[in-house]
Amino acid sequence: MKSFTSAWKLYGKVDGSSRSILAVLAIILPLVAWSAVSYLPFLWHPQILITDAGDEDYLETGMRLNRADFGKAVQEMQAHGQKVPQGIPANPVYLPSPGNVLSAFINAFTNPVGGGTEKSIPQAFWHSIQIIFWGFVISSAIGVPLGVMCGALPALARLVEPSVDFFRYLPAPAFGALAVAILGIYDAPKIAIIVIGTLFQQILVISNTTRKLDFALIEAARTLGAKGPRLLFRVVVPGILPDLYRDQRILLGWAWTYLIVAELIGTSSGITWFITQQARYQHFDNVYAAMALIGIAGLGTDMLLGILARFLFTWKRENV
Amino acid sequence: MTTPQEPNLPDYRDLPADVAARMKVIKERELVLEIDHLGKVFGGRKNPTVALEDIEFGVHKREFICVVGPSGCGKSTLVRILAGLEEGTSGRILVDGRPVTGPGPDRGMVFQKYTLFPWLTVCQNVMFGIEMSGTEKGEAQRQAMQWLQMIGLEQFAEAWPHQLSGGMQQRVAIARALAAQPRVLLMDEPFSALDAQTRLRMQNYLMEIWRKVDITIVFITHDLDEAIYLADRILVLQPRPGRVEEVIEVPLSRPRRAAQMTAGEFLATKAHLEALIRSSGPNADDSADEDVELDIPLLTLVSDKAE
Numbered sequence: 001m002k003s004f005t006s007a008w009k010l011y012g013k014v015d016g017s018s019r020s021i022l023a024v025l026a027i028i029l030p031l032v033a034w035s036a037v038s039y040l041p042f043l044w045h046p047q048i049l050i051t052d053a054g055d056e057d058y059l060e061t062g063m064r065l066n067r068a069d070f071g072k073a074v075q076e077m078q079a080h081g082q083k084v085p086q087g088i089p090a091n092p093v094y095l096p097s098p099g100n101v102l103s104a105f106i107n108a109f110t111n112p113v114g115g116g117t118e119k120s121i122p123q124a125f126w127h128s129i130q131i132i133f134w135g136f137v138i139s140s141a142i143g144v145p146l147g148v149m150c151g152a153l154p155a156l157a158r159l160v161e162p163s164v165d166f167f168r169y170l171p172a173p174a175f176g177a178l179a180v181a182i183l184g185i186y187d188a189p190k191i192a193i194i195v196i197g198t199l200f201q202q203i204l205v206i207s208n209t210t211r212k213l214d215f216a217l218i219e220a221a222r223t224l225g226a227k228g229p230r231l232l233f234r235v236v237v238p239g240i241l242p243d244l245y246r247d248q249r250i251l252l253g254w255a256w257t258y259l260i261v262a263e264l265i266g267t268s269s270g271i272t273w274f275i276t277q278q279a280r281y282q283h284f285d286n287v288y289a290a291m292a293l294i295g296i297a298g299l300g301t302d303m304l305l306g307i308l309a310r311f312l313f314t315w316k317r318e319n320v
Numbered sequence: 321m322t323t324p325q326e327p328n329l330p331d332y333r334d335l336p337a338d339v340a341a342r343m344k345v346i347k348e349r350e351l352v353l354e355i356d357h358l359g360k361v362f363g364g365r366k367n368p369t370v371a372l373e374d375i376e377f378g379v380h381k382r383e384f385i386c387v388v389g390p391s392g393c394g395k396s397t398l399v400r401i402l403a404g405l406e407e408g409t410s411g412r413i414l415v416d417g418r419p420v421t422g423p424g425p426d427r428g429m430v431f432q433k434y435t436l437f438p439w440l441t442v443c444q445n446v447m448f449g450i451e452m453s454g455t456e457k458g459e460a461q462r463q464a465m466q467w468l469q470m471i472g473l474e475q476f477a478e479a480w481p482h483q484l485s486g487g488m489q490q491r492v493a494i495a496r497a498l499a500a501q502p503r504v505l506l507m508d509e510p511f512s513a514l515d516a517q518t519r520l521r522m523q524n525y526l527m528e529i530w531r532k533v534d535i536t537i538v539f540i541t542h543d544l545d546e547a548i549y550l551a552d553r554i555l556v557l558q559p560r561p562g563r564v565e566e567v568i569e570v571p572l573s574r575p576r577r578a579a580q581m582t583a584g585e586f587l588a589t590k591a592h593l594e595a596l597i598r599s600s601g602p603n604a605d606d607s608a609d610e611d612v613e614l615d616i617p618l619l620t621l622v623s624d625k626a627e
């Protein structure tokens with residue numbers, strides 16, 4: 001308990017047990033808040049879901065009305081001695097309950113075949129993952145070596161970085177039409193958008209990381225006779241590797257943000273297209289289920305990469 | 321000014337017979353390192369800083385040279401130019417008669433900062449320089465383990481550098497530099513971050529290694545005791561611009577031990593060095609505050625006058 005209070009001090013210490021308590025709370029607290037708003041009828045619930053239309057013509061079972069409008073209708077009808085409509089307090093359609101979202105989520109996996117041209121959540125998601133994967137792999141294959149070289153070779157940096165800086169400020173969507181014109185309408189332009197969105201940042205971020213390597217280590221290596229490719233591969237690369245790895249984790253998250261653009265060009269596809277469609281039909285439980293899937297997949301990957309880093313970089317003091 | 325201030329101290333220039341004989345032998349050896357009219361100017365044409373001016377010095381084989389001087393006199397600049405990490409503005413450096421064009425394995429360096437590669441184990445750090453010379457891994461490892469044995473750290477071969485104390489890290493750094501078999505070992509205040517006891521132990525280690533290995537050492541320090549304790553000759557630099565003020569032959573016999581630090585010759589040399597460095601003080605702005613009268617108001621309520 002003492003350490004739990006110290007975790008609340010500025011730059012305080014957090015020990016193992018309070019760390020796990022906080023981790024569990026981090027997941028539970030938002031869920032509790034969401035459940036409370038969804039299941040406690042006296043919290044928010046600004047609308048009425050009609051269960052019995054009564055004598056009112058324009059009402060139907062399943063319709064949602066604002067409380068005030070509903071109350072007015074009821075008053076008027078009572079005054080006229082008509083049969084009053086019945087309803088229960090409800091939240092707007094864009095806030096489904098956790099239960100609904102969970103069942104949509106489970107349904108997506110137990111009942112995976114979507115109807116007609118519609119794809120199911122897993123199908124759409126798998127397609128998205130492939131786009132991200134190839135986009136990120138291609139971007140990294142160019143961006144990592146180029147970034148490291150820019151960081152280590154001042155001449156190259158001066159040649160390359162100005163134009164990279166120029167392209168970095170062009171929003172990736174601006175390349176959408178161009179990508180489709182050049183690469184066709186299927187997956188190629190989508191991958192290209194991810195590459196364009198990631199690559200330029202990647203070059204700059206990684207060249208910066210490379211430049212930040214402790215120069216004293218380079219000097220020490222030089223006095224030991226290291227130069228050229230040996231200096232690069234025996235000192236620069238291993239020295240920046242943990243930071244490079246962290247950069248890549250951040251950049252992977254970056255790649256995901258370009259997905260929405262990528263999936264709306266050419267033949268629309270993937271998880272973000274699925275979300276757009278479902279939102280149009282007001283199937284917000286599906287929307288939330290798909291969003292949850294993206295979030296869980298993202299968080300899961302990042303946690304996995306974090307754990308992996310601890311095994312890869314045992315020499316880092318902070319990991320020991 | 322050059323005479324010792326205390327009458328009962330011997331003249332620092334009187335070398336005992338054994339030391340004089342030793343100096344004679346050393347001076348007959350060939351020059352490993354020659355500093356030839358070296359000058360260094362930092363900054364552009366607008367406000368140049370002359371860090372070094374016309375330095376002229378030769379280091380003989382297996383000699384132990386210490387460089388002292390007030391802060392900012394260009395000691396680090398000198399040793400970095402010797403290492404090839406910085407270029408002189410004028411003059412040149414020769415190692416075994418060949419001009420130096422950049423850093424190279426013939427001049428090892430130990431830095432004030434800890435510069436072991438954190439991603440390599442202690443053994444791999446020592447192997448680094450050996451492997452750079454083209455030796456294959458197995459042989460490099462064998463040699464590295466020998467070096468670790470020599471510095472008494474073989475049980476830490478598989479440890480990461482951050483698991484070692486500062487003194488141990490510097491010992492490994494010395495082994496790493498020596499393992500690459502340089503002609504000259506350059507050291508820029510390598511022990512200045514260590515506490516007094518560890519420093520003395522490191523000095524003894526260094527001299528022990530130096531006795532057993534074919535190495536010439538140029539050692540920068542601002543600690544006069546350290547310079548006298550270690551060196552055959554001491555190069556005294558004066559600041560702004562950095563110039564050789566005097567070269568002192570240390571009148572202490574070898575092997576050295578801590579007891580010599582209270583000997584008359586030691587104290588005489590130290591007194592002279594102090595006078596030299598203080599004399600270059602007044603025109604150095606770092607020490608301009610030396611005779612400022614401090615006017616601090618009484619900030620304590622303690623009324624007994626024990627202080």
Ligand SMILES: Nc1ncnc2c1ncn2[C@@H]1O[C@H](COP(=O)(O)OP(=O)(O)OP(=O)(O)O)[C@@H](O)[C@H]1O
Pocket residue numbers: 362363369370371389390391392393394395396397398542
């Ligand atoms: N990179 C640089 N650019 C400009 N001036 C420099 C540079 N490096 C050193 N100097 C100047 O050169 C002079 C000598 O510096 P140097 O670091 O060699 O002194 P030092 O004798 O090692 O001092 P210390 O005992 O404090 O380590 C100083 O006046 C310093 O301001």
Ligand SMILES: [Mg+2]
Pocket residue numbers: 395396397
């Ligand atoms: Mg210095």
